[in-house]
Amino acid sequence: MAPATARFRDSPLLPGNCNACPVRRFASYSAVPAGSLNFLQSARAGQRLLPPKRNIYREEMEADEVFTLYDGWAFTYKLLPDGRRQILEFLLPGSFIGLHVLWFKAMPHSVQSLTPVSLCIFDKEKFRDLLRRKPAYEWELLKYSASRQALADERLSDLGRRTAKERIARLALVLHDQLAHRGLVNGGSFPFHLRQEHIADALGLTKVHVSRTLQGLRHEGLLEINRQSARILDFRGLRELTDYSESPAQERV
Amino acid sequence: MAPATARFRDSPLLPGNCNACPVRRFASYSAVPAGSLNFLQSARAGQRLLPPKRNIYREEMEADEVFTLYDGWAFTYKLLPDGRRQILEFLLPGSFIGLHVLWFKAMPHSVQSLTPVSLCIFDKEKFRDLLRRKPAYEWELLKYSASRQALADERLSDLGRRTAKERIARLALVLHDQLAHRGLVNGGSFPFHLRQEHIADALGLTKVHVSRTLQGLRHEGLLEINRQSARILDFRGLRELTDYSESPAQERV
DNA sequence: CGGATTTTTGAAAACCATCAACGCGGGTGG
DNA sequence: CCACCCGCGTTGATGGTTTTCAAAAATCCG
Numbered sequence: 001m002a003p004a005t006a007r008f009r010d011s012p013l014l015p016g017n018c019n020a021c022p023v024r025r026f027a028s029y030s031a032v033p034a035g036s037l038n039f040l041q042s043a044r045a046g047q048r049l050l051p052p053k054r055n056i057y058r059e060e061m062e063a064d065e066v067f068t069l070y071d072g073w074a075f076t077y078k079l080l081p082d083g084r085r086q087i088l089e090f091l092l093p094g095s096f097i098g099l100h101v102l103w104f105k106a107m108p109h110s111v112q113s114l115t116p117v118s119l120c121i122f123d124k125e126k127f128r129d130l131l132r133r134k135p136a137y138e139w140e141l142l143k144y145s146a147s148r149q150a151l152a153d154e155r156l157s158d159l160g161r162r163t164a165k166e167r168i169a170r171l172a173l174v175l176h177d178q179l180a181h182r183g184l185v186n187g188g189s190f191p192f193h194l195r196q197e198h199i200a201d202a203l204g205l206t207k208v209h210v211s212r213t214l215q216g217l218r219h220e221g222l223l224e225i226n227r228q229s230a231r232i233l234d235f236r237g238l239r240e241l242t243d244y245s246e247s248p249a250q251e252r253v
Numbered sequence: 254m255a256p257a258t259a260r261f262r263d264s265p266l267l268p269g270n271c272n273a274c275p276v277r278r279f280a281s282y283s284a285v286p287a288g289s290l291n292f293l294q295s296a297r298a299g300q301r302l303l304p305p306k307r308n309i310y311r312e313e314m315e316a317d318e319v320f321t322l323y324d325g326w327a328f329t330y331k332l333l334p335d336g337r338r339q340i341l342e343f344l345l346p347g348s349f350i351g352l353h354v355l356w357f358k359a360m361p362h363s364v365q366s367l368t369p370v371s372l373c374i375f376d377k378e379k380f381r382d383l384l385r386r387k388p389a390y391e392w393e394l395l396k397y398s399a400s401r402q403a404l405a406d407e408r409l410s411d412l413g414r415r416t417a418k419e420r421i422a423r424l425a426l427v428l429h430d431q432l433a434h435r436g437l438v439n440g441g442s443f444p445f446h447l448r449q450e451h452i453a454d455a456l457g458l459t460k461v462h463v464s465r466t467l468q469g470l471r472h473e474g475l476l477e478i479n480r481q482s483a484r485i486l487d488f489r490g491l492r493e494l495t496d497y498s499e500s501p502a503q504e505r506v
Numbered sequence: 507c508g509g510a511t512t513t514t515t516g517a518a519a520a521c522c523a524t525c526a527a528c529g530c531g532g533g534t535g536g
Numbered sequence: 537c538c539a540c541c542c543g544c545g546t547t548g549a550t551g552g553t554t555t556t557c558a559a560a561a562a563t564c565c566g
Binding site: 076078080081084085086088099100102103104108109131132135138139141142143145146147148149150152153154155156157159160161162201202203204243 | 329331333334337338339341352353355356357361362384385388391392394395396398399400401402403405406407408409410412413414415454455456457496
C-alpha cells in the first residue's frame, strides 16, 4: 500500500518558512512585516496533511494546537443531538483556525476538512506567547476576527431573512469573491468543492431543495454549479436578485 | 420643555471613573487590573444618553467613536433593501460596541437602542492607541470577540436548523443566563425589553408566528413572556426541548 | 380619554421538508 | 474489462411549518 501522503499530490509540502509562505497575504497576519516573521516561525510546530472528511477539532473537546489552513478547503460546524448539522463557515487557504482554544477549554464547534488539506500547526501556548510578546500579530488577529464577524453577520441575514434562491446565489458570490482575491477565478468559473449537502447544511435547507433551487438558477441562466466547479453566468442578474454589493463590508478598509 | 435627560430617570449618570464602574466585570476589559484603568480613563470622551429606538451606528456609514454600553438594552441589525430586518445580537450592559470602526470605514451593521441607554464614549483613535500601547486591553478584547463568536455560532444553528419553538425557547434561556450573571433574575423571571417583533427579527420568523408560538409555550407551562418581563416556568422541560447546556460554550474557560 | 403601538385571531397560500424511488458516474474488485 | 457498489444528484407526491393578508382586540402613553 502506498504511503498515506501519496493521496495528497495536490497538497504541496509546506515551505516551513513563513517568509516564503504563499498564503501569507490571505492570512490574519498578512500585514505583519516580513522581517518579524521569525517569531511566527518559532511558534510553528510543523505541518499536518489530512484527507477529506477528517476532523481538525471536535465540538466540546479541548485542544492544544491552533492552525493556519495552508491548502485545501475546510468548514466549521455544529451538530444537534438528533443529527441535524449546521455549517457555520467555509475555510479557504490562509484561514486561521482555533481562535477559541487560546482561552476556552471547550471548542464551540467542530472543524472538518472538505478536500485534502494541509495545516500549519502552532502550539497553543507558544502562540499565546507570540501574541503577547508581539502585539502586531495580536492586532492583526483582532482585525481578522472583526472581518470574520462581518461575514457571519451576512450569513445570519441570509438564514433569517432570505429565500433559498437568494441564499444560494449569495453563497456562490461570496466564494467567487474570496477565490477571485486568490486569483483562482477564470471567466466567472472557479473550483468548487462543496456537495449539495454542504450547501444545504450551511444555508439551513435540505439537499433536495438545494438540488431543485440549483436547477432553477441554472435554467434562468444565472449560476451553474456542478461537482468540480461553479460558474457565475450572469453577474448583473445575480446582484439584483441578491442585493450583493461588489466590495463586501469586511474588506472596505 | 424639560431637558432631554429628564426622560432617562432609569439611566443613572456614569461615574466617570472606570475603577468604580459597576459594569466593568461584564465588559471586555473585565480582567484588566484595576490599577491600569487610568489608561482606559484617558481614552474616554464622555458619555451619551439616548432614548429607545435611536441609532448608535448606521450600516454602511463611517464612525469615529466606539462605546461601552453602560446601561440599557440595544441590538445590532441589518436591513435588506425591501425592508426585511435581521437582528444579529442583543446587547446588554457591559457590551463593547463598534469593534469594526477600529479598522473599517463602513459599518457592517446598524446598532439601535431598545430601552433608554447610556453609553461610555471612546474616541476611535485614542482607543486604538490604548490597545496598541496596552496589550492587556487588546488581549481581553480579542478574547471577548472570540466569546461573542461562539454566541453567534449558536444563533446561526438556531436559524438554520431549529424550529420556531426551539429558537424562542433558546433565546429566552440565553437572556436568562446573561441576566442571571448580572444578578437580575428572580426566581426564573427577569426583565425583558423585546417586543414580539424583535424576537421575530432576531430569529428569522414573523411576528404573527412568534405570537402563536409564544402562546404554545405558555400553554405547555414552559415559558411566559409579556411586555415587561419573562419567566422560565419549567427549566427541565425547556432544556430537553432545546438541547441547551447549562454553561454555554463561550463561558467554559 | 384618544391615538398609536403591540398582540391576537382567522383563513388561505407559499415555501420548504419529508419520504421514497430512480438514475448517474466514478472507483473497486473480480 | 466488465460488473457491481456507493456516493451523489434528481424527480415526484404529499404534508407541515411558517408566511401572508386582513382585521379586531388589548395595551400603552401622553
